[in-house]
Amino acid sequence: MSEQTFCINADRLMRRLKSLGEIGALEGGGVSRLALTDSDKKGRDLVVSWMKQLGLSVSIDPIGNVIATLKGKQDLPCIMMGSHIDTVSTGGLFDGNLGVLAGLEVIETLIDLNITPERPVAVGFFTNEEGSRFAPDMMGSAVFSKTLSLQTALETVGIDGASVGDELQRIGYQGTAEFPNIKQDIAAYLELHIEQGPVLDEQNIEIGVVEGVQGISWQEFKLTGVSNHAGTTPMQYRQDAGLVAAKVTAFVNELALSMAPNQLATVGALELKPNLINVVSNFALFTVDLRNPDEAELQKAEAALAKYISEQVKAHDLQVEKKVLARFQPVHFNPELVNRIEKVANSNNFSTLRLFSGAGHDAQMFAPHCSTAMIFVPSYKGISHNINEYTSPEQVSNGANILLQTVLELTSHHTAH
Ligand code: HGY
Ligand code: MN
Ligand code: MN
Numbered sequence: 244m245s246e247q248t249f250c251i252n253a254d255r256l257m258r259r260l261k262s263l264g265e266i267g268a269l270e271g272g273g274v275s276r277l278a279l280t281d282s283d284k285k286g287r288d289l290v291v292s293w294m295k296q297l298g299l300s301v302s303i304d305p306i307g308n309v310i311a312t313l314k315g316k317q318d319l320p321c322i323m324m325g326s327h328i329d330t331v332s333t334g335g336l337f338d339g340n341l342g343v344l345a346g347l348e349v350i351e352t353l354i355d356l357n358i359t360p361e362r363p364v365a366v367g368f369f370t371n372e373e374g375s376r377f378a379p380d381m382m383g384s385a386v387f388s389k390t391l392s393l394q395t396a397l398e399t400v401g402i403d404g405a406s407v408g409d410e411l412q413r414i415g416y417q418g419t420a421e422f423p424n425i426k427q428d429i430a431a432y433l434e435l436h437i438e439q440g441p442v443l444d445e446q447n448i449e450i451g452v453v454e455g456v457q458g459i460s461w462q463e464f465k466l467t468g469v470s471n472h473a474g475t476t477p478m479q480y481r482q483d484a485g486l487v488a489a490k491v492t493a494f495v496n497e498l499a500l501s502m503a504p505n506q507l508a509t510v511g512a513l514e515l516k517p518n519l520i521n522v523v524s525n526f527a528l529f530t531v532d533l534r535n536p537d538e539a540e541l542q543k544a545e546a547a548l549a550k551y552i553s554e555q556v557k558a559h560d561l562q563v564e565k566k567v568l569a570r571f572q573p574v575h576f577n578p579e580l581v582n583r584i585e586k587v588a589n590s591n592n593f594s595t596l597r598l599f600s601g602a603g604h605d606a607q608m609f610a611p612h613c614s615t616a617m618i619f620v621p622s623y624k625g626i627s628h629n630i631n632e633y634t635s636p637e638q639v640s641n642g643a644n645i646l647l648q649t650v651l652e653l654t655s656h657h658t659a660h
Pocket of ligand 1: 372373374381601604
């Protein structure tokens, strides 16, 4: 960092990341704070306590998004930073948490430096970014940006049978704050996040300048066949749901390879019934996660999957039910803001690389409505959604300092982007 620039307090940020990571900590490392569980509540309570200790005004909206704001000299549209603090069940310390706590650290640094920004500066965490308990992912920011209706979100039933509305009430985070008009109320949204992929780590790059987020298609399929004896039922007489689920898993893998390098396909959840060694499965429930930075290509992959499944269901005389769990188009971030982040990073002598995000992020919900961009820091060996997720304290500090410098630039200009 060049000497004339301000710096965040890296130790304080690491301490907060570690103490948040103690909530929902797993034996042997890692974190599990699935959205709206008791551990999510405890994590929320801890971060809200830090926000309040800084004297920030804290608002909670009807889907449980929490926004803390430092007043500015003028009541202008704010600069918002944010991300999420819910995790997958095999989560790490950094996914989401880094963006929220680095945003808090930026605000605390402004306070330490007695800097009153020209405009308000806010940091938020958004409900259920991960989507693994309740689909879709980015649920809280999708409601915040009016991409998803509040009612639909509240009525969503999760993989364990609970509803979002009931769980929000149970943990005491169903707030009443009004949703903003993002176009009017937010001048820019900035999210610091770990890359969660191998690119920056492999190329030894310090800062990722994120140009956009790829499209996401989540579908759930229920196949119904006929259970039968594994020893007496000839192969050609079977209506085997498990077989077709396995064939689809192999098919989407081949499909992604045939559409390389940008198509991704994952069957992440699979449940067979009766799930017994000597019974032909009469039921299979599985999910397909398709991603591509190009919308037309993503639609092509969805169409190929639909065709294959209908052929297989017919050939094996099964019933099929399909449910769309999430569908977000690719987004591009604001070029001026992307350029600004790149300039700030380079002027601080950090190596940079422009890239598209493989993972979904709350930022993609802001992109259509206000100047939005993301800053990435490396993930060791690209590991994430895994208890061994790791980003070094130096890399954490680098990202948070670029966030600080960018916010300082945006808050000293009347036109933020
Ligand atoms: O699935 C995703 O990309 C994000 O982690 N929710
Ligand atoms: Mn994330
Ligand atoms: Mn994640």
